[in-house]
């Protein structure tokens with residue numbers, strides 16, 4: 058299924074309103090690093106994100122070492138070459154992740 062990528066106006070308003078999410082280097086994607094007290098807390102967070110992602114049918118690219126979780130959000134279905142492009146789904150998932158607290 059094709060998903061529309063964000064236009065410039067949507068990028069200016071939605072993407073910049075996000076808290077702590079930055080554009081990824083060399084990709085049309087946003088990224089944020091989360092740090093926790095230990096691995097158990099990081100894993101708990103990842104479990105909650107996984108449930109959100111599955112409900113939204115929109116899944117993160119992520120990397121975890123011990124207490125650190127790096128999340129990259131992009132929409133593979135919005136880019137014909139499948140490297141990903143930013144869509145509303147990324148903004149919605151970023152906001153939902155941040156709302157987990």
Ligand SMILES: C[C@H](O)[C@H](O)[C@H]1CNC2=NC(N)=NC(=O)C2=N1
Nearest residue numbers: 114115116117131132133134135
């Ligand atoms: C078939 C299924 O709906 C799609 O492959 C969904 C699943 N999760 C997804 N996650 C992300 N990040 N991008 C997508 O384009 C995407 N597409």
